[in-house]
Amino acid sequence: MNDFLAARSQMALSLGFHIIYSCIGMVMPVFMAISHYKWIKTNDHVYKNITQAWSKGVAIFFATGAVSGTMLSFELGLLWPKFMEHAGPIFGMPFSFEGVAFFIEAIALGFFLYGWNRLNKWFHWVTGIVVGVSGVISGILVVSANSWMNSPAGFDYVNGQYINIDPLKAMFNEAWFSEALHMTIAAFAATGFAVAGIHALMILLKRNVNFHTKAFKIAIVFGAVAAILQPLSGDISAKGAARRQPAKSAAMEANYHTVPYSPLLIGGIPDTLNKKVDYGIEIPGLLSFLVYDDFKTPVTGLDKIPQQYQPNVPVTHYAFQLMVAIGMFLLLIALIYFFALWKKKEWLTKDWFFKLFVIATPLGFIAVEAGWTVTEVGRQPWIIQGVMLTSQAVTPMPGIQYSFYLFTFVYFTLSVAVVFLLSRQIKMVPELYDR
Amino acid sequence: MLYVVIGFLFFAIVLYFLLGGADFGAGIIELFTSDDNKSRTRHTSYQAIGPIWEANHMWLIIAIVILFVGFPVIYSEICTYLHIPLLIMLMGVTARGTAFSFRNYDAVKDDKMQNLYNHIFVYSSFITPLFLGITAGSVISRQVDPAADSFLTAFVFSWLNWFSVAVGFFTVALCGFLAAIYLIGEAKEQFDVKRFTKKAVIMNAAAVGFGGLVFLAAEVENVHLAHWIFGNPVSLTAVIAASVSLVLLWYLLSKGKTKVIRILAGFQVTMILVSVGYRHFPNVMMVKGGNNLSLLTNHAPAATINDLGWALLVGSLFILPALGYLYYSFQKKKEA
Numbered sequence: 135m136n137d138f139l140a141a142r143s144q145m146a147l148s149l150g151f152h153i154i155y156s157c158i159g160m161v162m163p164v165f166m167a168i169s170h171y172k173w174i175k176t177n178d179h180v181y182k183n184i185t186q187a188w189s190k191g192v193a194i195f196f197a198t199g200a201v202s203g204t205m206l207s208f209e210l211g212l213l214w215p216k217f218m219e220h221a222g223p224i225f226g227m228p229f230s231f232e233g234v235a236f237f238i239e240a241i242a243l244g245f246f247l248y249g250w251n252r253l254n255k256w257f258h259w260v261t262g263i264v265v266g267v268s269g270v271i272s273g274i275l276v277v278s279a280n281s282w283m284n285s286p287a288g289f290d291y292v293n294g295q296y297i298n299i300d301p302l303k304a305m306f307n308e309a310w311f312s313e314a315l316h317m318t319i320a321a322f323a324a325t326g327f328a329v330a331g332i333h334a335l336m337i338l339l340k341r342n343v344n345f346h347t348k349a350f351k352i353a354i355v356f357g358a359v360a361a362i363l364q365p366l367s368g369d370i371s372a373k374g375a376a377r378r379q380p381a382k383s384a385a386m387e388a389n390y391h392t393v394p395y396s397p398l399l400i401g402g403i404p405d406t407l408n409k410k411v412d413y414g415i416e417i418p419g420l421l422s423f424l425v426y427d428d429f430k431t432p433v434t435g436l437d438k439i440p441q442q443y444q445p446n447v448p449v450t451h452y453a454f455q456l457m458v459a460i461g462m463f464l465l466l467i468a469l470i471y472f473f474a475l476w477k478k479k480e481w482l483t484k485d486w487f488f489k490l491f492v493i494a495t496p497l498g499f500i501a502v503e504a505g506w507t508v509t510e511v512g513r514q515p516w517i518i519q520g521v522m523l524t525s526q527a528v529t530p531m532p533g534i535q536y537s538f539y540l541f542t543f544v545y546f547t548l549s550v551a552v553v554f555l556l557s558r559q560i561k562m563v564p565e566l567y568d569r
Numbered sequence: 570m571l572y573v574v575i576g577f578l579f580f581a582i583v584l585y586f587l588l589g590g591a592d593f594g595a596g597i598i599e600l601f602t603s604d605d606n607k608s609r610t611r612h613t614s615y616q617a618i619g620p621i622w623e624a625n626h627m628w629l630i631i632a633i634v635i636l637f638v639g640f641p642v643i644y645s646e647i648c649t650y651l652h653i654p655l656l657i658m659l660m661g662v663t664a665r666g667t668a669f670s671f672r673n674y675d676a677v678k679d680d681k682m683q684n685l686y687n688h689i690f691v692y693s694s695f696i697t698p699l700f701l702g703i704t705a706g707s708v709i710s711r712q713v714d715p716a717a718d719s720f721l722t723a724f725v726f727s728w729l730n731w732f733s734v735a736v737g738f739f740t741v742a743l744c745g746f747l748a749a750i751y752l753i754g755e756a757k758e759q760f761d762v763k764r765f766t767k768k769a770v771i772m773n774a775a776a777v778g779f780g781g782l783v784f785l786a787a788e789v790e791n792v793h794l795a796h797w798i799f800g801n802p803v804s805l806t807a808v809i810a811a812s813v814s815l816v817l818l819w820y821l822l823s824k825g826k827t828k829v830i831r832i833l834a835g836f837q838v839t840m841i842l843v844s845v846g847y848r849h850f851p852n853v854m855m856v857k858g859g860n861n862l863s864l865l866t867n868h869a870p871a872a873t874i875n876d877l878g879w880a881l882l883v884g885s886l887f888i889l890p891a892l893g894y895l896y897y898s899f900q901k902k903k904e905a
């Protein structure tokens with residue numbers, strides 16, 4: 135494995151790991167706040183138990199999210215020093231605000247976790263809300279830094295120099311809104327379905343049905359609403375990507391040829407040598423329609439993009455297909471859920487109904503990883519779209535593959551540890567929270 | 570605005586050293602506690618650092634963000650040449666942070682797992698400040714060599730030298746000292762007060778010993794440390810103030826004033842940082858060949874520094890009161 139590949143893999147691994155914890159860190163406080171609110175209002179102890187059970191899980195996730203985030207803020211420099219040297223002052227603003235938001239989050243978390251029976255109950259509740267709000271704000275800020283890499287703004291690039299820097303313009307670049315929106319919704323969808331799925335499994339196993347049903351209801355409402363909004367926001371993202379990053383967009387669709395009535399491709403295996411796709415289903419004109427709102431305008435294909443500036447087509451394409459497929463599936467179960475609430479109350483206790491959610495447990499997070507693969511791999515070979523190549527940014531230090539192996543080992547161990555701790559947590563629910 | 574940003578950078582580093590350092594120190598103290606008393610130490614330190622644990626470590630993030638937004642060249646040079654110690658330090662941060670919260674939030678408290686978490690926690694509490702100190706020492710050691718042509722000279726001897734390593738151990742001793750002093754004030758029983766006092770004495774002696782070694786190593790490695798510290802009135806005053814406060818600290822401790830001595834310990838460490846930092850400011854990174862990196866010339870463009878300064882000023886309006894209230898309310902609750 136060469137150093138460049140190792141650096142890319144290490145970055146991808148670290149971000150792919152961090153994103154799971156940060157999604158949970160953004161969304162779980164919101165769930166806890168709701169259950170906490172219900173407890174204060176109804177005095178039903180089950181809600182207090184849910185809040186406390188969740189908060190123990192969240193403390194584990196939060197610590198893991200915080201350390202992996204700390205790693206990331208160093209890794210940007212350890213792996214991509216040349217990128218940070220130029221990009222730091224331009225896209226750094228969101229990171230400085232993010233630092234503030236994290237800080238507030240960490241303070242509020244201190245109050246929240248240690249405040250049971252010590253603080254005024256409403257003050258305690260508000261600290262939980264603050265954790266959630268600052269988590270979401272941090273997510274939005276960091277994504278706006280990433281969107282700058284996709285759609286650079288706020289500087290002029292003249293003769294290899296970065297001049298006229300305007301950090302605020304860089305922060306509010308063209309892509310930030312669509313990316314931040316899509317990411318925030320994704321965090322709610324992924325976490326909502328994951329939490330709902332675990333509680334659905336417990337209901338199926340007939341363990342503490344009362345506790346798990348109440349928890350399930352809180353999580354699924356958010357998951358389902360987010361799943362319905364997700365394709366809409368994805369459409370905005372896709373339109374933006376097509377305009378700003380035609381190479382990424384063409385790779386997502388494995389669209390090799392620029393033709394009028396551009397077809398939308400579903401599935402298929404890209405054949406990179408012969409520049410065609412085998413076994414896909416093509417719907418003529420639909421791609422043109424999705425991008426330009428009319429069926430005729432040709433959508434830029436890979437034939438218009440020099441070979442050396444093309445991303446890896448199969449990876450981008452499969453990742454995109456996977457994300458969209460999961461998006462559609464989650465949309466479907468979200469609709470079933472609301473339909474059941476509205477017309478078919480009896481479904482809400484059926485085994486097949488809960489099985490559906492158990493199947494969906496990991497899907498949201500798989501879609502999150504796939505989506506980031508689309509964004510990041512689709513941007514290659516650029517680290518800053520159209521300005522700096524990833525290969526120009528990498529550290530001169532040799533031997534990065536060993537660092538990559540080390541990170542792989544550490545993240546693997548941490549993942550095992552977190553799963554282990556979580557399963558112990560769930561196993562203890564009857565003992566701790568049943569009377 | 571540049572000075573505001575530099576001020577915040579220094580402030581963040583000092584606070585990280587004091588708060589994060591005391592936090593590492595709690596683990597170091599635990600490491601050097603006999604098995605019989607380990608769980609007592611653990612209990613006291615959990616009571617002391619539990620709620621503020623996350624917040625203490627945010628100062629590191631703040632310092633790093635200021636560095637890469639405001640002084641990107643310095644950040645990227647440090648990250649390039651000191652890749653290896655930073656990596657080890659990061660592994661320490663990770664192991665420590667996760668072990669600390671796993672041991673508190675594991676739903677089943679069985680000895681086997683608790684033992685494992687404890688081991689990871691204490692050893693990483695030692696490794697992390699050691700390599701943090703090594704990194705800091707290397708930054709001013711003049712051993713970073715941009716003209717190096719072999720892996721060893723560029724990426725290993727930049728930090729594996731007597732001076733950096735001595736600074737590393739000095740840092741560990743200071744962290745242990747800070748924690749011991751802090752824990753004296755937290756201990757409820759006379760038995761523990763005695764134990765922590767003993768630890769403080771040992772750590773104090775270790776700090777003095779390693780401090781001496783730092784000076785020796787500085788001579789060996791050709792770092793003008795003595796000159797920086799004794800060669801100008803400000804640094805000299807800071808060193809004298811640090812020494813006086815140390816004497817005062819031991820005096821007050823003998824009088825049973827277990828809380829005020831914290832301020833003195835913090836003051837003392839701050840003075841050490843001031844005395845070293847003052848003389849070679851604005852050069853934060855001393856490089857072989859004399860091409861030192863100065864904060865005053867290697868900063869981001871004015872627009873960035875301006876926005877960053879405002880973000881920090883406005884941000885601290887939110888953070889500092891909230892943080893103060895966090896410390897205050899848990900202090901009050903503990904006493905009640």
Ligand code: HDD
Pocket residue numbers: 277284309312313314316317319320321323324364365367368369371372373374375457458459460461462464498499501502503504505506507508509510512
């Ligand atoms: C629960 C997760 C999830 C689901 C169900 C979807 N997405 Fe997504 N998608 C993400 C999670 C995600 C993500 C991980 O959050 C990404 C990566 C970067 C970003 O901002 O969001 C993303 C990126 C992303 C991009 C790339 C944007 C860019 O690089 O500029 C596009 C075009 C879409 N999505 C489109 C869709 C469509 C049309 C979906 C239809 C259902 C969809 N996504 C479902």
Ligand code: HEM
Pocket residue numbers: 142143145146149150151152153214217276277279280503506507510511513514516517524
């Ligand atoms: C958390 C979600 C994210 C995931 C899962 C993710 C995933 C990835 C992947 C798969 C790569 C490797 C691409 C390749 O080399 O082919 C990568 C690279 C990279 N990402 Fe991301 N990314 C995420 C968010 C971000 C954010 C928010 C930033 C910056 C602020 C960022 C900065 C980078 C950088 C600097 C690289 C290395 C250069 C490159 O390969 O382009 N990423 N990421």
Ligand code: HEM
Pocket residue numbers: 152153155156157158159160195196197198199200201202203204205206207208210236237239240269270272273274276277280317623627630
């Ligand atoms: C899309 C990508 C990302 C999202 C959505 C995201 C979001 C978050 C969130 C919500 C947290 C709070 C931790 C928790 O609650 O578990 C967090 C932690 C953190 N993140 Fe990320 N992050 C992303 C990528 C990054 C990148 C690229 C960096 C660094 C350059 C980074 C640095 C950090 C740091 C330092 C922390 C720790 C803060 C603490 O101690 O509380 N994150 N992230």
